[in-house]
Amino acid sequence: MSDTPGTDTISIAADIVGVDRVSPDGPGANTGLFRQRKVFGTVRPRTADEVRRLVAAYAARSVSLHAYSTGRNWGLGSREPADDDVVVLDLGSLDEIREIDVDAGWAVVEPGVTQGQLAARLDGTARMLNVTVSSAHSSVIGNALDRGVGLRHQRVEDLMGLEVVLPDGEVVRVGWWPDAHRQTPVYPHGLGPSLVQLFVQGNFGIVTGAVVRLLPRPEALRVVRLNFQSAELGEATAQLRRWQAQGLVSGVLKFYNPAAARGYGSTPGEWLAHVCVDGTPAAVAALSGIIVDEAVRSGVFTDVSNTDAADPASPHHEVTALVERSYLGDPDVTDTVFEAKMGMPADQLDxxxxxxxxxxxxxxxxxxxxxxxxxxxxxxxxxxxxxxxxxxxxxxxxxxxxxxxxxxxxxxxxxxxxxxxxxxxxxxxxxxxxxxxVDHREWFDRCGGQPSERAFTRRLKDSIDPAGTIAPGRYF
Structure with missing residues (x-):
């Protein structure tokens, strides 16, 4: 924690959210063992309006804020800010699914809503969430805003609209939002500039809500499991790319080096690939059969199977069944695969x-x-x-x-x-x-697009947030 004016700084929040929602402590340990920043304290608002009032109050006093959703940004900093001398906002208590329309394919969620929570609401319906293979207790919004990858595609593609508190406390909604008076197609871009992506990896405001697209649930799905030796990596890649390019693959095709494959019970020393096929039952049977036949004929793979999930006798039955369920939008609230990969429960990692x-x-x-x-x-x-x-x-x-x-x-x-x-x-x-x-922020200037693009981004930041109220140093 920083020296004075820390006590006075954090007391501002107590007047808005209550003394019991304010702590002089920082965000705690992080599994990456990045340097712990000095902070004025942590505030846990319960509503979007409290976030709005906090932003306005701190902006008026030129105090910067760092917000996180559920704090499970493991390996990249967890809950740690990029800079010292900030107030940390823990948005985990903003955990309401405000609205959901399964027929139209959307849900309005807050930052604390986890993928397990939203997936549970969709259980048994014709829609599903694009889940990740991380913990079921990770934030839907937080991961999407940092360009996390789900099992169907990158999750930014699921962000249809955002509710954002700007650095002066104004609340804006961008992109597509449900209209009580008329039903419109769920599409984020509309007329004029498309502003949803402005807030993806962009510290221009604090997101307090999002419209998330819900995907049609396929009638059938199968995962083809393939193993291969390191010496065949090039040939295996060429084969996988061919299937991808020719439209045989559904969702995100995944391959794992031997160190990563261990978490899926793969043969030690071998690479592993999961190739998902979905659609109607007839299409799944045909396409998975084609992939199996071509994989066997190629001679590249040491083991090929499209029946593991359905065959209780298979040594890979349990894990493959969980993988298939994940492709179907079930993030596995027991975190079985996640704990197998990490060696411990999610709440112990940090x-x-x-x-x-x-x-x-x-x-x-x-x-x-x-x-x-x-x-x-x-x-x-x-x-x-x-x-x-x-x-x-x-x-x-x-x-x-x-x-x-x-x-x-x-x-x-x-x-x-x-x-x-x-x-x-x-x-x-x-x-x-x-x-x-959080420790490699300078790489934005080494990898963040053209120099003119980076300069324009900073001009936008200076225009919208001249005092650096929101997440200073995070990306730019």
């Missing part, structure tokens, strides 16, 4: 484990995927940190590569050196990050 993320984009080519694997092997040779890598295929040309660095907390310095090496080597190869952790 206190017990060392964990870092690096998130670059790669061309979906054999050459790029092999190169990325070679770069991670160099990091292991130089630091001893064996990085996990999960490829989320976003189309025939782009892979979102999730690089994970798990480490003993006593080895934090070595792990952070490994993270720096990953940043340097991947960007030099042209594999630029699309999300940043």
């Amino acid at each position: 206190e017990r484990i060392g964990f870092l993320f690096f998130l670059p984009l790669l061309p979906f080519t054999p050459e790029a995927v092999v190169k990325a694997d070679e770069l991670l092997e160099r990091v292991r040779e130089e630091t001893g940190i064996a990085c996990g890598a999960t490829g989320n295929v976003l189309g025939p040309d782009v892979v979102d590569l999730v690089v994970t660095l798990k480490f003993d907390r006593s080895d934090a310095d070595v792990a952070h050196r490994a993270l720096d090496l990953v940043y340097e080597s991947f960007t030099e190869a042209g594999f630029l990050p699309y999300r940043l952790d």
Whole structure:
């Protein structure tokens, strides 16, 4: 906590939310072991109107704010601000699903609404949520605003409208919102500039609500599981890309290096791929059969199966069944797969484990995927940190590569050196990050688009938030 005027600063919030909702403490430990910033304290508002009043009060006193949804931004900072001397807003108590329309395919949710909470409301309906493979207790809005990747596509594609408190306390709604007097198609862009994306990785305001698109639930779904050796990485990538480019794949095709594949019970030392196919029962049977036949004929894969989830005798039955349910919008409230990957429950990560993320984009080519694997092997040779890598295929040309660095907390310095090496080597190869952790903010100027674009972004920030009230230093 900072020195004075900390006590006076935090007392401003007590007058708005009540003494019991204010603490002089910071946001607590973070699993990445990033430097803990000095803060004036933590405030836990319960309503969007309280957030509005807090922003207006602190803006009038030139005090900056850092807001988080549920704080599960693991590996990138968790709840940690980017700068010192801020008031932290914990929005986890804004956990209302305000409205939902299953027929039209939308829900209005607040920042504290988790993917497990929203998925439960959709259980048994014809609609589903685009869930991630993270904990069921992570925020829908928080992850989408930082460009998290779900099992169907990037979650920013699900943001139809946002309710935002601007730095002066004004509340605006952008994008598509339900109209009580007329029903319009759910579409975020409308007339004029499309402003929803302005607030994605943009510290121009605090989001207190969002319209989230709900997806049609497929009639049938199957996941084809494939294993292959490291020596076949290039050939396997070429085969996976062909299926993606020719429209055989539904949702996000995923592949895992041996370190990441362990969490799914894969054969030690082998790579793993999950290829999802959905649609009508006849289409699923035909397409999954085609993929299995081609995979076997290719000779690239050591094991090929499209029956694991349906076959209780399969050694991969339980985990594959959970994977298929995730593709169907069930984030698994028991966190079974998540705990298998992490080795402990979600609420213990920040206190017990060392964990870092690096998130670059790669061309979906054999050459790029092999190169990325070679770069991670160099990091292991130089630091001893064996990085996990999960490829989320976003189309025939782009892979979102999730690089994970798990480490003993006593080895934090070595792990952070490994993270720096990953940043340097991947960007030099042209594999630029699309999300940043709280200690690598300067990479916005190294990777954040053209110089003129970055300058224009900062002009917008200075115009909208001249006092730097909202999340100073977060991305720009």
